Amino acid sequence: MHREPVVIVGAGLIGLAIAYELARRGATVHVIDANEPGRAASWAGAGMLAPYTETPASPAFEAFCIASLERYPGFVAGVQGRSGVDVRLQLDGVVEAAYGEADEARLRARPRTRWVTRDEVRLMEPVLGAGVRGAAICEAEGQVDNRRLGRALLAACAALGVRVDARAGPVAIEANARRVLGVRGPLGFIPAGAIVNATGAWAGMLEGVPEHARVPVTPVKGQMLALAMPRGLVRRVLWIPGAYLVPRDDGRLLVGATVEPVGFDVRVTARGLGSMLEAALAAVPALGDLAVAETWAGLRPGSADGLPYIGGTSLGGYYVATGHYRNGILLTPATAELIADILEGRADGIAAFSPLRVHEGSAAAEK
Numbered sequence: 001m002h003r004e005p006v007v008i009v010g011a012g013l014i015g016l017a018i019a020y021e022l023a024r025r026g027a028t029v030h031v032i033d034a035n036e037p038g039r040a041a042s043w044a045g046a047g048m049l050a051p052y053t054e055t056p057a058s059p060a061f062e063a064f065c066i067a068s069l070e071r072y073p074g075f076v077a078g079v080q081g082r083s084g085v086d087v088r089l090q091l092d093g094v095v096e097a098a099y100g101e102a103d104e105a106r107l108r109a110r111p112r113t114r115w116v117t118r119d120e121v122r123l124m125e126p127v128l129g130a131g132v133r134g135a136a137i138c139e140a141e142g143q144v145d146n147r148r149l150g151r152a153l154l155a156a157c158a159a160l161g162v163r164v165d166a167r168a169g170p171v172a173i174e175a176n177a178r179r180v181l182g183v184r185g186p187l188g189f190i191p192a193g194a195i196v197n198a199t200g201a202w203a204g205m206l207e208g209v210p211e212h213a214r215v216p217v218t219p220v221k222g223q224m225l226a227l228a229m230p231r232g233l234v235r236r237v238l239w240i241p242g243a244y245l246v247p248r249d250d251g252r253l254l255v256g257a258t259v260e261p262v263g264f265d266v267r268v269t270a271r272g273l274g275s276m277l278e279a280a281l282a283a284v285p286a287l288g289d290l291a292v293a294e295t296w297a298g299l300r301p302g303s304a305d306g307l308p309y310i311g312g313t314s315l316g317g318y319y320v321a322t323g324h325y326r327n328g329i330l331l332t333p334a335t336a337e338l339i340a341d342i343l344e345g346r347a348d349g350i351a352a353f354s355p356l357r358v359h360e361g362s363a364a365a366e367k
């Protein structure tokens, strides 16, 4: 492991979990965030842990998502133990309800899920409207309260001696022709043996990174809202046509989410809220009388090919962990472990996720 500190730029779930994992293994770690830790996409997300219900981009991605889900209980036990914060991990199943024939055929054919009849699903989730035909339930899936997980990771990092500079302003990487030297920002220069760019949707814009080591990241806006729900009205994460519902045990029912490639715009719009409420009320009319408790939006880090960028680059000591798009909360434990293994020299990384793939075509063209 590097003797000089590992500097992690970005304190979302990805950056904080990497810091936690490295510190657990004995590294000296310094995290820098331009704003509040755990408050960007990692705060805005729905916290679903659903590799089977979400449609994976490729077999390698699916395998990584499943591996991360399997790591969740152990990861959470460690973070909760060091932080004292309960992150409300619930692996009690995700239900996807079918309303049309095509939905039913698709869900009946889906692997690793159990088809339940209309009567069974209405016993499980009585709130579902009369039009439901049945549902697929994936019992291995569930949710975590991602806002609590951010707080827990921050506290666990502090307990392990990680230095976290919040609201540190924009930072820039300093490097010579071969490798990174450190990070410069309003707080001064911090020398680094290795730097991990975990700045989410902003990762393509980090100052000081040479062109040959950059990765293209596109922000994909997601709007959400929360309804104030009587306890137990919705019991499990519930997918319905055009929306999903996530019951939190603080009485909020999250309704999400829009998918909008509109740049760095986090406005909550009438159209965004309208589309989610229309879908939710069409499937579950009983939600119509609930009060709207909260609305928000966040930016998913989208990559060029739908796969994350995790690993080293052509600049020595410069690593990237971003592009997790819709699955960054799910992929937090596996990403942290993979980056820590790569930094320790114990793993080469997963070829499909290598940041080097971005420049492979152009390097070949130059030859």
Ligand SMILES: Cc1cc2nc3c(=O)[nH]c(=O)nc-3n(C[C@H](O)[C@H](O)[C@H](O)COP(=O)(O)OP(=O)(O)OC[C@H]3O[C@@H](n4cnc5c(N)ncnc54)[C@H](O)[C@@H]3O)c2cc1C
Pocket (backbone or CB within 6 Å): 009, 010, 011, 012, 013, 014, 015, 032, 033, 034, 035, 036, 037, 038, 039, 040, 041, 042, 043, 044, 045, 046, 047, 048, 049, 169, 170, 171, 198, 199, 200, 201, 202, 203, 206, 207, 221, 222, 223, 224, 256, 257, 297, 298, 299, 300, 301, 321, 322, 323, 324, 325, 326, 327, 328, 329, 330, 331
């Ligand atoms: C509406 C919505 C719903 C979602 N639902 C789910 C879900 O159910 N399940 C799931 O797995 N995923 C979900 N996601 C995706 C998930 O939230 C993201 O993939 C994940 O949070 C990305 O985490 P991150 O740490 O990479 O980025 P972020 O949480 O965005 O953190 C990046 C951090 O970098 C900092 N930063 C940026 N630039 C700089 C700089 N130059 N210098 C210093 N700091 C900088 C920012 O201030 C920020 O704190 C959802 C996302 C959205 C928006």
